[in-house]
Amino acid sequence: MITLHALQYSRATRILWLLADLGQPCNRIDYDRTEAFRAPDELSKVHPLGKSPVVEDDGELIAESATILRYLSTKFDDDTHTPPRGTAAFWRHEVLFDYVEASFAEVALRAIMPAFRSNPVPDDAKVALDSHLAYIAQEIGDGPLLFGDTAMLADIQISYIIALLARLNLLNGHPVIAAYWEALQEQPGYIAATRSAGPMAPPT
Template identity: 80%
Template sequence: MITLHALQYSRATRVLWLLADLGQPCNRIDYDRTEAFRAPETLSKVHPLGKSPVIEDNGEMIAESSTILRYLAAKYDDDAHTPPRGTTDFWRHEALFDYVEASLAEVALQAILPAFRGQPVPDDAKTALDTHLDYVAKAIGDGPLLFGGKAMLADIQFSYIVALLARFGLLAGHPKVAAYWDALQQQPGYIAATRSAGPMAPPA
């Protein structure tokens, strides 16, 4: 059985979501955040950078949530969480999947971190975020999710960043992305993961 090292309020919920969709159990080891909202020192004994999520499977240690999601889809021969291979939608999906952490996350955190500290979001950070959220809104299209009504890997990947943006009121002025967040929260895998491990974003 896969062992999942899961930090509270983290990207680990993405992994739990996919496992729930696949009907696969895991041995979950939970880690609470420190008072400074950082990962505890014990996680550095699992991964040199103290990262979460990390999974262990058959002696292999795998980090990075995007890699973990792809690994699990391959391990369990899952083709329900990507559009058909070779199609235009498949490659659009792959681009969106990688966009979340390669491009969106850094921009989003420039707004999330000041909001988390109770500080005003700098104008340049808000402008950059608005540009990306407009891009996400176009990607959603007719919705409710990126490729219709069923969550794909890219939707699962988006969920954590969108959860944080919603938590700190940063989706104001972006109704399509706000509706997308509402639709994500209605997905069975999301519901199962958050019931099991708690919310993605910290409470108010």
């Protein structure tokens, strides 16, 4: 059985979502955040960088949520969370899937971190975030999700950052993204994951 090292209010919820969709159980080891909202020292005993999520499977230790999602999808022969291979939609999906942490996360965090501390979001950070949210809205198109009615890996991957933005009222002025967030929260895997492990976003 997969062992998942899951930090509270973290990207680990992405992994629980996919496992729920696939009907696969896991041995979940939970870690509470410190008073400074950091990962506890115990996670450094699992991964040298103290990262979460991390999964253990058949002696393998795998970090990075994008890699874990791809690993689980391959391990369980899942073809329901990506468009058909070789199609234009498949490669659009791969772009969006990697875009989340390669490009969007850094921009979003520039707004999230001051908002989380109840400080004003710098103007340049707000402009950059608005630009990315407009790009995502364009990719959603008619929606409700990135590829229609079915949640793909890219939807699961982006959900964590969208959850943080929504929690901090940083989706104001972006109705398409707000509607997208509502649709994400209606997905069975999301519901199962958050019922099991708690909300994606922390209280403010």
